[in-house]
Amino acid sequence: MSSLSAVARIAYLASETLVDSLPPLPSNPEFASPFTSVSQLSRRRPNLISVPYGGDPAATLLRATGSALTSFTTLSNSQTIARLVLRLAELASSPLVLHIAVLNDLSDVLILRTVVPYFLLSTTAQQAHDNALLASKLARSQKTAVVHAFFSTKEGSDTATELSEENVLNFLFDEKGLVNGSNDHTNGVNGHANGVNGHSGGTNGHTNGVNGHTNGTNGIDSSEDVEDDGVALQLFRAYEAAALNTLKAVRRPIRPFTLTGSSEPTTIIFILGKASFEASVEGLSFVDVSLLSPLLPSRILGAIPSTVTSVIVLEQVQNWSLKWTPLYLEVVSAVQQRNHATRPTVHSGVLGDSTQITQVELLKVLQKISQSTSPLRLRLGSTNEGKVPFQVPHIPKHELSYTKILAHLFRERLDISNSPNLIPAQGELATSPEFALGRVRGQIDERTKLLTAVQDLLQSGNINSELHTLLSKWVLAKDDDIRSRSLGQQITQKLELANPSVGVQRVLALRSHFPSVSRWIIGSDAWSYDLGSSGLHHAIASGLNVNILILDTLPYSQRNSADPTRRKHDIGLYAMNHGDVYVASVAIYSSYAQVLQALIEADKFNGPSVILAYLPYENEDVPALGILKETKLAVDAGYWPLYRWDPSKELSGEEPFTLDSDAVKNDLQAFLDRQNHLSQLVRSKPQLATELVSSLGETVKEIRKKKALHSYNDLLTNLDAPPLTILYASDGGNAEKVAKRLSNRAQARGLSTTLSTMDTMSLESLRQEEFVAFITSTAGQGEPPQNGRQLFKAINAAAANESDLLSNLRYAVLGMGDSHYWPRPEDTHYYNKPGKDLDARLEKLGGTRFAALGLSDDQDADGYQTGYKVWEPQLWKALGVDSIEVTEAEPEPITNEHIKAASNYLRGTILEGLEDNSTGSLAPSDGQLTKFHGIYQQDDRDIRDERLAQGVEPAFAFMIRVRMPGGVCTPEQWLTINQIADEHGSGTFKITTRQTFQFHGVIKRHLKSAIQDINRVLLDTLAACGDVNRNVVCSSIPTMSKLHAQVYQFAVSVSQHLVPRTTAYHEIWLDKKLVAGEALKDHEPLYGEFYLPRKFKVAIAVPPTNDVDVFANDLGFIAIVDGNGELAGFNVTVGGGMGVTHGDKKTYPRTGDIIGFCTPEQGKYIAEKVMLTQRDNGNRADRKNARVKYTIDRMGLDVFKSEVEKRLGYQLQPAKPSAFDRNVDDYGWSTGEDGRHHFTMFIENGRIQDESGKEFKSGLREIAKIHKGAFRLTTNQHLLISDIPTEDLPKIKNLLSKYKMDNLSHSGLRLSSSACVAFPTCGLAMAESERYLPILVDKVEKICEENGLRNDAIVMRMTGCPNGCARPYVAEIAFIGKAPGVYLMLLGGGYYGQRLNKIYRETVTEPEILDILKPMIERYALERNDGEHFGDWTIRAGYIAATTSGKEWYHRMGGEEQFA
């Protein structure tokens, strides 16, 4: 087995991700075949990614760093190493092994040594095998990067005994064997180690083979009293420990140095490289070095006995370009630490081909050094001195198909600026995009100089008329390919004969630029891959008239999902987004004519052109037919659409986008849906409500439009006042509102104003600006908001390096923050940090402040407006417009109220928006309206930053919520819901806290079909969100079948009674047209055209279970049962509500108040009148103060009640006694009065999905196929399979058990926990919730278990923001997201939802949560009274005060020490 196969096998077995760097063509990928061989025998399946030669492996490795271990395999070559070295520092603390095969020179690979903690070298196949294991262990356990360089040995020339797969895996994954950096080895092994490995040479007794060395893995003793660097020592210890573990596994010595030769040497040769000296020379010993980093001076000295007078350091570095070689420097500096008398002389030497070193040669060297007392530079073995001449890269023959067309089309005009033929003269970098762009820029500059020189000459009058005519003609025809050339030739001939004046000489010197040239840069996977990755951006941004042809050779059938960033066809989208770039996507084996057309158009286009050319081939032997087939597949499948995008056509009013692939035309919708890139491919249409447009999704468009807007404004403004650019960064909309207000007010004062988010401005453009007002809020912990982060980053970086980059800029900053958001004294620096930082950095960069830094604080009397109002007048003053009287009223800001009123009963422009293929989103105003239709626009927040950085709009998708009163559905409906999730959504669906289904990830094109499917099974989504009555929820009481039926019917009737009557829903989603050509006008008898001020929630509870948390709803009905078990009526509650805004004390949660009793028949009318009272009295000016709870507190409960009764025309009866005892679900089996059976199953946080070992989605689908009863959803996000006839029990039980859905052996804590969705889909989330709560429960339930509370229910809830969807404010313990990883902690809620909890700590992270809860739960276990619940106990124990009403929520908040 060769060293390469041995290493490949270990890398394959050891890693989760394996990145293989392919060698230059035409070599075959060396590691590929060993990978294939091992994959046939192994059960391991690492994620295998190939990086083309010239590609940037570091970028791929950075993306793979989530793996427990990533291995990288490559042959050593300067290009790959150079790319790695730049980024390796970033990877140094990731578990990563770089296995680099070396042929006969370590020069390249040694460059990596300084950027990684560990550098191992193997010279034999066996050593390579063992060191590969060691490196993997070390990287995995220490979470660090390890370079393992090994000499590539031929198959059969060297043998290696391999460790079996089982042993490899045991060794690597055995936790006990983990290296911890300490010397925890046992003596037994130690003894064994030394016994075996004290010495490997065997020819001579040696210095320390017999010693009882402390760690047994090292052949060298560190006996010298030398102090090693602490960090290096720690790293070395970890190496020693890993080496010992490896030794135990392989039973072979693993040592940093191996000694052979004389035991009492006078000369010692350190060897870094592959050398096998057959020599046995008296007084000479050898040290083979296999650990180059960390290298301890004490170990080096330990290897040099005091008898030694000369040390030779031989290194196999034939092309080393620095003066001193690495090991030599280490040895010399170690030796310096010895006292002068015993210090040997250290000579350096380059080791050549060691197979040819004879004993005579060696003796000659020894003789030479014996005659010299000063250090010598030696050479041993044949070396090829000097650099290897640059090799012209091989251009694969298939690529000629494109380059030949270029040559044919443009003939002499063709200039390939990164042609490989330039390499011999210009060096290896000649094919790099930087070089090519530099060359193009230089040539264009020269041609401009030629034009100036010609014009000067024409004006000088020093030339004859014939020359004058020729030169004038050339000026006119300089861009004509044929005439510019022929005229140039004639001009040159004449000039050579003319009077050699300075002007003539200047033109002659530039004559080569007479012909118009077609300039091309080619990006090829084979020899200039980087153009397709990093280089392209520079080329596009350069704005130069250059054509870029990028070849994509990745066959369709091998498209790499493991490394999706290699999708070159996305480059087209990127380039199109950039604006003035010609873009074409072509495939020569699909349409030759289209290739020609695109090349010609690109040549004509005056600016950068990008042509993406498809040429799928794996290697050179693939026949043309193979390429043809792959191309057809890719084009037909829409993977590689053929198109051309010519922005110059826009000027003449033509459509710039042309789709050239017929097959794709038919499949376009499907393709674009799949890729979610619809928005990019077709030209964007201006949206209707432009004044509303400025959210994140519009950023890309804004960048494009900004310039045009600027000049338009310039035209409009006649005043002398300078233009004002307003840049804002806002997460929640406050800063955006303020910026818009400022912009309106500036325009009213006659200023030309440009308004955009900070990220639409580059640092470069900022330099051109004169007056800029920045408005930034504060997000996270003192961080800038998302849409300002790029510019903040750029300004910070510039401020760190340069001093007066922005010396022309006049600026003013308004920071917006909340001085109480992070209330702990140590966190005060977070207050308004971005604003303060920005102001200081701009000053550092030379900018001049034209108004003092303004700071607005949410805590001020008038909220953030207070600070703004102080700041604004300074701007007018500085801009000289303070005396201008503004007579016209400022345009009113557009609010949801306007949107509703103008929507024509919830229509807006939703229909048009659905048909607009230019974006995956809807217009912001329509986004507000679709909520009324049960649809919420969202985007994947996990990838939002990444997409913004790439210049593409966020990954928009919609959430759909079903209206399903009482949460009951049939098996058929279940199956449809399941199918919709698969076909239109993210493949999973969720049971919500409002007892309904919710889908995520539905893209715009699928919205309509999804909604039609829902309606087909008699469900709908109308009013599931929005300012209307939401889904009516009711208790799921399994044992009382009859009562449930009555209560459920009541829920349905209330829902039906309050549902909006608009026909817009049917018209838009179900294609039902209005009767008689819109003659019928919509009418909303209950809502009117403004609908409600805010959402309205109704719940119906059946005591003693308060599973619906009736007190958390705007309106509640508590069922009262008469003596016969019949439903007598309901106690009515009003004014519950959960939503709060962090830091805004005008907002608070509230529990509902009981206002009386009603009969079942009266119920729906009471619901109507409560809703109408709210409709007419709710606060429409401030959505944060609009819920019923605030209306009641403002009006007073009695007034509100009497208003309801006035509308009813009668008074409510007095409330009847009733009591709750829990709000958690009754899990498990129960049987109703009618003999039917029900099973309440636990579904963590309501997510219906298939996970390994918990295939609930499949299981429930199987149950739905045979179930004859119903499914009932609970508001705790769990599920009842209900109404099962006895005869079906075995079948259902069987399925429940088969899919492990009957497992209820969870802790009481888990069974009582609940979380909202939050990241990645909820746009309001500030922290994780659904994805994190289960992890937190794991940890808290351990504490409970330790204290004997495993089965005790403690209601613990979490939400990602203070909106409170999972009703956290009535939980016994709650966590509410403030920023990633940081939560508000609340305690003291009532066990059955009867009492609000209270803020206990304003910022906690996980360690703090656990530190708080541990002693608290311990005490609770010991001190609680019989039956006392945790929430009650925390109040009795003095941790928190009881909350008596919503208005009192903030009173005495903050926990024990703060109010004691």
Ligand SMILES: Cc1cc2nc3c(=O)[nH]c(=O)nc-3n(C[C@H](O)[C@H](O)[C@H](O)COP(=O)(O)O)c2cc1C
């Ligand atoms: C998640 C989050 C984190 C915040 N962090 C801070 C902070 O660290 N410092 C601060 O002064 N204000 C902080 N604030 C307060 C906001 O900056 C303030 O409410 C501002 O008015 C919001 O403006 P916006 O809606 O434009 O984002 C934070 C607000 C939120 C929602």
Ligand code: SF4
């Ligand atoms: S509580 Fe906040 S984060 Fe959670 S789902 Fe509701 S709005 Fe989103």
